[in-house]
Every structure is written in C-alpha cells, then in structure tokens.
Ligand SMILES: [Zn+2]
C-alpha cells in the first residue's frame with residue numbers, strides 16, 4: 459500500500475498514477491500551500507474550554523476573518539479546480555457575481571452538503587462538484603482550527619465523529635507497536651482514539667455485527683464494516699501517524715478500498731454540517747482608513 463513519504467512524495471505518486479485527478483491534486487497542493495498563510499491561524503476563534511459533551515469544537519463558533527484573503531483563495535481554488543475543463547461554471551459565476559465567495563467559504567467550513575449543492579445549482583452546476591471541492595476549500599481554515607484546538611479535545615472523547623470539525627472519519631489507523639486504534643479526519647486532519655470493537659458511525663460493539671474485508675497479497679489491506687448500519691471505514695496500519703495534512707491524500711490513495719466496500723453494499727455515512735457562522739469583515743486598518751476618508755468628506 460502507498461504510505462506517505464515526506465516532501466510531497468504522496469502527492470507526486472498520486473499525480474503520476476492518476477492523471478485524471480490532476481485538477482483535484484493541484485487544488486490539494488494549493489490548499490497545502492495556503493495553510494502556511496497566517497490569516498487562517500489568526501482567524502481561529504478562541505475556545506477557552508472543552509465544548510459540551512459530544513459537541514465538536516467547531517460547532518457554534520463564529521469565525522471573523524478579513525474578506526480579502528477568503529475571496530482570493532476561493533477564486534484561486536475554483537480556477538484550479540476548473541483548469542482544463544471546457545466549462546467553468548464556478549469561475550464564471552464568481553466573475554459575474556452570481557456566486558458569493560464568502561457564502562461558498564462558509565458552506566465549505568460548515569461542511570453542509572445541501573448548502574454546497576444549493577450554491578452549485580445557483581452557479582449552474584448539478585454534478586456535485588462543490589461536494590468534492592468544498593472540503594479542500596475549507597482545509598486551510600479547518601487545519602488552523604485543529605492546530606489551535608487539539609489541546610482542548612477531551613481525553614475521553616468517545617464519539618465517532620471528529621472532535622474538532624465534526625466530520626466522520628476518513629480512515630482508521632492501527633498505530634504503533636501496541637496497535638492503538640485512531641480515527642482520522644480528512645477535512646481538518648483530526649486524530650482521536652477509539653476502541654477496536656466499535657463502529658464509529660452507529661456505536662455497535664457486538665462482534666457478531668462487526669467484520670473486515672481483507673485483501674489477499676503480501677500487504678493485506680483492510681476495510682472494517684458494520685452489519686448493523688452498513689457503513690465502512692478503511693483501516694490502515696503504520697508505526698507513525700499519518701501527517702494531518704496528508705489524511706485527505708491517503709483517503710484518495712486508497713480509493714480501491716472504497717470500490718471494494720461499495721461493491722459489497724457498504725457505504726460511507728452522509729456528511730452533516732455543523733453550525734458555524736463566518737463573519738467576513740475588513741481589517742481594522744482598512745476601517746480606520748475609510749473613517750478618515752469620511753471625516754475628510756471624501757465619501758467612499
Ligand atoms: Zn475534523
């Protein structure tokens with residue numbers, strides 16, 4: 459199985475093996491670069507304590523961020539996602555003002571698939587493109603949240619969904635020599651402990667309802683399945699954790715396991731959005747500048 463290597467080797471490997479994914483991989487690469495910008499970490503809402511039981515930290519937050527960097531990133535992301543396509547409805551819709559980049563950003567961060575679909579339809583797309591692209595657009599903000607909030611995650615977090623952003627796990631990791639089982643989030647890179655005999659999606663613990671699909675060969679690959687809810691999760695083994703920013707790529711790299719599970723009638727659970735409000739406001743510096751203009755009677 460392809461395991462991550464440092465220096466973007468995973469990205470290069472996927473690019474070489476899957477030319478058809480190139481726009482998507484270019485977008486992931488751009489998101490990884492975007493994460494380096496301080497605007498995202500500067501905009502992480504302060505969370506002084508653990509949230510209510512079972513509530514992910516993102517739930518109910520208000521993200522205040524300058525509109526300029528969000529608009530620039532959304533425009534860039536949609537241009538990359540549409541590169542090489544004969545039709546670029548999102549780039550056109552952004553240019554024509556039919557798609558609000560801030561609304562798209564908010565929908566991406568909340569992870570609400572219905573909201574993303576509504577925005578996509580308004581922009582003239584009914585192929586579900588935003589459901590694929592949305593999580594990547596949200597990555598810089600959500601990874602910044604994960605970096606800031608990881609120390610706040612309760613040690614006893616026992617839910618199947620991510621304690622940071624609330625998304626369902628993309629992967630399970632059997633990690634280290636003691637084989638600790640960890641769940642990993644593709645949207646924010648979140649990493650939380652779970653029990654071996656427990657379905658992350660419905661909480662089933664009965665071994666008669668929990669099983670694994672295991673491939674043959676020298677490096678067996680595993681998909682854990684639940685007979686009760688019919689959901690599955692891909693299970694990878696490794697001595698070291700998958701880097702947070704590579705979970706999304708590892709999810710892509712193991713697509714063959716998704717096909718195996720889907721062929722046998724298992725599926726991933728539907729995403730559910732979290733309540734998050736994004737307030738995009740100009741930086742204070744610009745506000746002061748405008749105030750002076752008004753004071754001088756120059757208008758806007
Ligand atoms: Zn997450």
Ligand SMILES: [Zn+2]
Pocket residue numbers: 657658659660661662684685686687688689
């Ligand atoms: Zn289940």
